[in-house]
Amino acid sequence: MNLRAIGIIAGKEVRSYFGSPMAYIVMAVFLAFSGFFFASSMSQPFPEATVRGFLFPGALALLLLAPVLTMRLLAEEQKMGTLELLLTAPVRDSEIVLGKFLASFIMVAVTLALTLYFPFLLFLFGGDPDLVPILTGYLVLLLVGAMAVSVGIFGSALTSNQIVAAVLSTGLLMVLWLANLTSNLAGGSEIAWKTAVDYLAISGHMQDLAFGILNTTDLVYFVTVIAFFLFVTIRVLETRRWR
């Protein structure tokens, strides 16, 4: 795999992001949304010195906003006909997908980096917060962001229509977010399928890391789901060579 090619593709996409107002709008909306929940958690009678108050709403916001960032990555190339040019260039399909994934992930990471203002406020106002749950909290947001981006690119590879791509990705991510609620509504507690459906839910894999607990189950979940969607995206891109 040519890392330089991945870097070039990622660099081009990152410049494209920061050159358009869309990225800033996404970042501003995410910050305002997260900021509201952070401020709400701080206005409790005895607030805990933690950023946990915005982690779950922040993750939900990422799932909604990441498809907006990724929807054009491959769909636009298909619509404009530039994908054929890209596919005939001396780069592998995997390098194209990973380059675009990396660019979107950098965008997510920058957005999350801006929220470091919240833990800064905790230190500023003498909260003496426990650093580990903050770090694991950001780790889980990065993982959720990477997952949302991988699903978003998958959606973008399926169609040449950006709106359809965004709706497809958001729908898939919402299914993963709400999976455990669905199984709760169905009732029953000792059925294997319920455990399996609960396991699919993103929020269930956030809880431990959000509280400062490292659980390898959650890491395996995020890493394998991200890898799966990236791989499937590469295969979807490959189909254009023989469809």
Next chain:
Amino acid sequence: MRLPRVLSLPRLPFLADLGLALGAVALLALVAGGLLYLLVPELKGWSLGLIGASGVLLLLFLLFSYREVAQFLGTRRGRYGLNTLVVVSTLGLIVGIANFVGYNQSYRQDLTATSLFTLNSRTIRALDDLADPVTAFAFFPLSQTNPLPASGETTMGYYAAGLLREYSLRSKLFSYRVVDPEQDPTTAAKFNVVQYPSVVFSSGARSQLTTDVSEQSFTAALLRAVGQELKTVCYLTGISGRSSTDASDAGYSSASDALVQENYVVREVSLGTTDEKVPEVCWTIVVAQPGRDLTDSEAALLHEYLDDRKGSALFLLEPEMPGSFTSFLAEYGIEAGGGVVLDGVSRVRQDQTRPAAQPDQHNVQHVITAPLSRQSKLTFYPLATRAAPVDPNPEPQRIALTSLVRTSLERSWLETGGEDPKTAEAGPKDIRGPISIATAALVKREPSGSSRIVAVGDSDFASNTFFRLEGNEDLFLNSVNWLTEEEKLITIRVKQGPRFMVPTQRELTWILYSSVAFFPLAVALVGALVWWRRR
């Protein structure tokens, strides 16, 4: 593709169409049968029937549409498509297996500075000892368990669910359900739940309800649900100068709270007055700062409890303790009193009347003090006296004596001359250190069993002022755990509790406006500038 002769049936277009339709129905039947099998186990027969039917339909599809299938697979699209399907399915399978293994073989570590989500040893013991399944029903209105609480995550229901989840992760025999009593009033009525929040622990026909959301309450209810009684620690009043309920600096309310946290029941007993003798429920008795001599009847009652009923006792002494206690403890091989322990080397705030035991001054061989030594804990004893094993042990076959804590090797002594302890120097009549400050005695009884005694030459270390400092709490609780034969609970306790902050109204205002408005607007402004430049 050349087809086998047996499959070379005459080509009938309507059969091919029928085959495709049957294929579609087979696929639907397979999905429906699979879902039915997973969702409604009661209809297992139906679901297996559907899956079987889908197999038959699939065969018919292949039979009727074999030409179309073969033709499709013969094309480039067909071959590549099949290849992609197989590769993606294989990867899906690998992902599934990886997650299955990851779920069943997980490594989980609480990384918080205060081990906030680490269950205490009493809970772990209770869960590990479960023999029958236990289910906890947590009755909370749904708004209190919402995974997206608008007002932060500290709502009681959320905390309770998190705690119960820790329990379920520890033991396969423990499960829990969060029940919204408004949506499921039947379950609430079944357990007679009339107020919320409530958590019911149910095992077989037994159930135990608690309305207090804390680990201690949950574990107590769990133990009761499986039929275990909580052990009782009895404070002797009348004799003791300290009270288990006294919240003043000299009181023992912190120690009592800590005992309750470890799922003991704490009560006070008064020998010869309200209580004829040491009650049967007392697993151990605590005598803290003896204030007067034992009467003959009280001594007899204590002997009856310790010798005949194989009881146990924790004596927390002071330099000015009555002589009857010295002779009482001597009968169990403990030499107590005789002066003030002073330490010119290992001491708190350069005060020799406050000897401090460094980690290596705790006996690493005894279960009570070994964790203190291993985990580098310090204990200290403001104005203490001696509590040492009688040397030589007069009955080594019957009494096992262990010194638990000693003063430093250099410049520590037992001041016997009556000098001012603050300024005293070691004199020829004083007893040179190291001096034992705490001793454990294990007295064998015929035909089986034993009595257990721990004597500490100080009672201040467990008072409210000093209890939570350094390893004092651990020494006290470990002693009680050993005396009640709960050695598995002996540990070093991490000081728990989330870190709260108290922002002023102005700070809150700044947090709100800067987080929701100023900062996002600044980012949006940069976006507007970018747009303006590109325009």
